Amino acid sequence: MRTICLICMLCLAVVVKAASPIQGLLERIDKGASRKFVIEQVKSPTDFFELDQKGDKVVIRGNNYVSIATGVNWYLKYYAGIQLSWNGMTAQLPAVLPAVPQKERHETDLKYRYDFNYCTYSYTMAFWDWDRWEKEIDWMALHGINLPLAVVGADVVWYNVLTKLGYTKDEINEFIAGPAFQGWWLMNNLEGWGGPNPDSWYKQRETLQKQILKRMREYGIRPVLPGYSGMVPHNAKERLGLNVSDPGLWCGYRRPAFLQPTDPRFNEIADLYYKEMSRLYGKADFYSMDPFHEGGNVAGVDLNAAGQAIWGAMKKANPKAVWVAQAWQANPRQKMIEKLPAGDLIVLDLFAESRPQWGDPESTWYRKEGFGKHDWLYCMLLNYGGNVGLHGKMKHVIDEFYKAKTSSFGKTMKGVGMTMEGSENNPVMFELLCELPWRPARFDKDEWLKNYTVARYGKADKAVQDAWLLLSNTIYNCPAKNTQQGTHESVFCGRPDYDVYQVSSWSEMEPYYKPEDIIRAAGIMLSAADRFKGNNNFEYDLIDIVRQAVAEKGRLVYPIMIDAYKAGEKELFAASSQRFLDLILLQDKLLAARPEFKVGTWIEKARNLGTTPEEKDLYEWNARVQVTTWGNRVAADEGGLRDYAHKEWNGLLRDFYYNRWKVWIDRQKAQLNGAPVKAIDFYAIEEPWTKQTNPYSSQAEGDVIEVAKEVYAKITE
Numbered sequence: 001m002r003t004i005c006l007i008c009m010l011c012l013a014v015v016v017k018a019a020s021p022i023q024g025l026l027e028r029i030d031k032g033a034s035r036k037f038v039i040e041q042v043k044s045p046t047d048f049f050e051l052d053q054k055g056d057k058v059v060i061r062g063n064n065y066v067s068i069a070t071g072v073n074w075y076l077k078y079y080a081g082i083q084l085s086w087n088g089m090t091a092q093l094p095a096v097l098p099a100v101p102q103k104e105r106h107e108t109d110l111k112y113r114y115d116f117n118y119c120t121y122s123y124t125m126a127f128w129d130w131d132r133w134e135k136e137i138d139w140m141a142l143h144g145i146n147l148p149l150a151v152v153g154a155d156v157v158w159y160n161v162l163t164k165l166g167y168t169k170d171e172i173n174e175f176i177a178g179p180a181f182q183g184w185w186l187m188n189n190l191e192g193w194g195g196p197n198p199d200s201w202y203k204q205r206e207t208l209q210k211q212i213l214k215r216m217r218e219y220g221i222r223p224v225l226p227g228y229s230g231m232v233p234h235n236a237k238e239r240l241g242l243n244v245s246d247p248g249l250w251c252g253y254r255r256p257a258f259l260q261p262t263d264p265r266f267n268e269i270a271d272l273y274y275k276e277m278s279r280l281y282g283k284a285d286f287y288s289m290d291p292f293h294e295g296g297n298v299a300g301v302d303l304n305a306a307g308q309a310i311w312g313a314m315k316k317a318n319p320k321a322v323w324v325a326q327a328w329q330a331n332p333r334q335k336m337i338e339k340l341p342a343g344d345l346i347v348l349d350l351f352a353e354s355r356p357q358w359g360d361p362e363s364t365w366y367r368k369e370g371f372g373k374h375d376w377l378y379c380m381l382l383n384y385g386g387n388v389g390l391h392g393k394m395k396h397v398i399d400e401f402y403k404a405k406t407s408s409f410g411k412t413m414k415g416v417g418m419t420m421e422g423s424e425n426n427p428v429m430f431e432l433l434c435e436l437p438w439r440p441a442r443f444d445k446d447e448w449l450k451n452y453t454v455a456r457y458g459k460a461d462k463a464v465q466d467a468w469l470l471l472s473n474t475i476y477n478c479p480a481k482n483t484q485q486g487t488h489e490s491v492f493c494g495r496p497d498y499d500v501y502q503v504s505s506w507s508e509m510e511p512y513y514k515p516e517d518i519i520r521a522a523g524i525m526l527s528a529a530d531r532f533k534g535n536n537n538f539e540y541d542l543i544d545i546v547r548q549a550v551a552e553k554g555r556l557v558y559p560i561m562i563d564a565y566k567a568g569e570k571e572l573f574a575a576s577s578q579r580f581l582d583l584i585l586l587q588d589k590l591l592a593a594r595p596e597f598k599v600g601t602w603i604e605k606a607r608n609l610g611t612t613p614e615e616k617d618l619y620e621w622n623a624r625v626q627v628t629t630w631g632n633r634v635a636a637d638e639g640g641l642r643d644y645a646h647k648e649w650n651g652l653l654r655d656f657y658y659n660r661w662k663v664w665i666d667r668q669k670a671q672l673n674g675a676p677v678k679a680i681d682f683y684a685i686e687e688p689w690t691k692q693t694n695p696y697s698s699q700a701e702g703d704v705i706e707v708a709k710e711v712y713a714k715i716t717e
Contacts, residue, residue: 021218030093048107053100065220066146073142077455088536089135108437114417116149122183123386123422127605130211141219143434150223153209156202157276175233180622187293188231190253194622200611224324227287228273230259247296251639261309270313288324307336326350327357342373350419351381353397354483359409370409379417380433385645386422389487390548392429392476395445402442456537463528470521474513484508490551491558492584493646496664505640515552522549529705539704543594546708550587553715577665584658590711591650592701599651600696624690633683651696
């Protein structure tokens with residue numbers, strides 16, 4: 001009997017150990033890695049991690065799994081020279097880990113570390129499967145994230161709710177957006193665009209969200225689920241007899257209606273929504289609601305009543321729940337939140353690195369009282385539209401964080417957030433933001449960057465450090481008052497004209513660095529390339545930095561071409577325009593060397609989700625439209641959405657951007673030769689590409705370092 005009990009106890013111990021998310025994380029990083037660490041969980045009211053040594057094993061100690069995972073990441077970066085990135089989540093650890101000579105402790109009083117923007121779920125994650133999500137959740141834990149937005153499968157909730165309200169399947173699919181556009185549907189900006197979705201889509205989403213939430217909750221990560229914000233289909237007045245307001249149009253698209261809080265059915269529909277959300281995915285302690293997002297019309301809406309109704313419905317679903325709202329433009333409306341109880345609202349200061357609303361008087365979006373009594377998070381938006389390009393305010397992000405933390409508004413500052421519209425870019429900036437809560441005092445950007453390069457590439461190298469220092473003082477040193485929406489966009493991706501500077505309609509780009517400096521930095525980085533051959537992080541960064549250099553060369557050649565045309569210099573125009581077109585093809589060749597920069601990777605992920613040829617074609621169309629025209633003709637041209645999510649990607653450069661510029665250049669040549677020409681209907685040129693299904697490879701082509709050397713030589717000859 002004693003033997004049986006002992007066996008049962010041993011089996012139970014094995015089960016408990018196997019169930020540890022930290023053990024699973026370490027084993028996914030490197031099989032057998034969990035045996036090289038001692039993991040200790042210690043109760044503490046403050047989030048902390050410690051690095052320590054016990055014999056030949058490294059001790060990672062913390063108060064919860066996320067803190068411990070953060071400690072694992074800190075150790076890997078700053079002791080083992082291993083930086084795990086979104087495109088490289090495995091590593092070969094040494095047989096005996098580098099020792100921790102003396103105990104190192106980091107703690108933070110910032111209890112929330114937030115991740116994601118609704119847009120991220122469309123610009124980056126629209127076609128992710130569980131394999132990709134598993135890597136992302138591991139990355140989040142390693143970087144201290146404990147409060148992520150989690151909106152996958154929200155469409156299933158809405159499908160079921162509308163079914164119960166009497167809507168037909170076709171009517172529901174006219175309301176729910178397609179895979180690449182659900183972010184804006186969930187923010188109450190549009191209906192139906194990109195659909196209708198097949199039945200299999202909803203089944204996939206429900207299964208995937210349950211996998212995502214299960215893993216998040218295993219780590220102790222607390223998901224922010226989409227709550228009920230008052231959104232109903234635009235025809236809810238006619239269809240259900242509801243009292244609704246019309247928020248108007250968004251970039252040419254009809255918005256969903258807003259259910260007035262005074263309507264007697266508001267609570268009924270909200271209850272129906274939360275019950276279905278809880279049935280499918282469980283209750284959450286945090287819900288995200290953003291009514292009247294981005295210019296939504298509030299005429300005729302009692303904002304205080306709306307706030308009370310939205311808050312009340314959430315609290316009924318879970319009395320412990322907290323409302324999470326995005327501070328963007330006029331949102332959240334002051335009258336909507338001012339009477340909510342303190343502690344029941346967290347405001348994400350979405351663009352705090354450029355347009356803070358927490359109370360900084362120097363901001364163009366200045367709120368004198370900040371968010372009042374309500375808690376808020378210091379967030380970095382960084383990337384708009386998922387555009388490709390180096391960009392950041394490296395020193396400014398550091399300075400502003402500590403400025404906000406030590407200001408009079410710091411008492412309600414409860415954490416940090418990454419609120420990028422698109423991820424899988426600029427890893428240096430995300431690493432920086434995630435470390436801020438764990439560093440108690442302002443630190444030197446240059447010293448941090450030096451340590452970053454050693455962690456990222458596994459060893460110190462003067463040329464690499466010189467290249468990054470130059471980048472940090474130029475393209476990653478966007479001025480404090482600059483409010484441009486993300487990267488300095490590549491002129492290759494712009495609709496051709498005589499004065500192309502920015503690509504997307506709202507980028508607000510201003511020149512703040514010399515293109516020549518970026519080209520020089522790429523050359524310095526390239527000089528170290530042979531010493532890092534086969535290093536995943538280095539080779540990714542090398543292609544990205546040389547890509548930026550080629551884009552800068554295009555920006556230098558473009559005005560020569562335009563001036564030659566204006567001067568009537570036919571030969572000079574012919575030569576400079578050919579050089580410009582050749583640069584586009586060079587860029588296309590360069591980017592073929594890494595799968596992250598290939599349109600084929602994006603399209604392949606989309607098609608892989610389809611279960612029939614028709615579904616695969618629908619998802620591919622979603623993928624192609626989003627990165628080009630974005631919308632229909634009205635939304636693209638009059639609404640300003642075309643090229644908003646432009647991508648400097650292999651395949652797209654060759655077949656879309658090159659073709660667009662070639663048509664325009666040929667027109668200018670004809671005009672110089674006196675031939676009659678017509679205005680170009682660009683949408684008519686662009687739309688056919690979105691409807692094609694010609695294959696694009698997702699496989700890397702060529703040796704990264706050799707291709708980078710060849711391309712760089714050609715742009716500097």
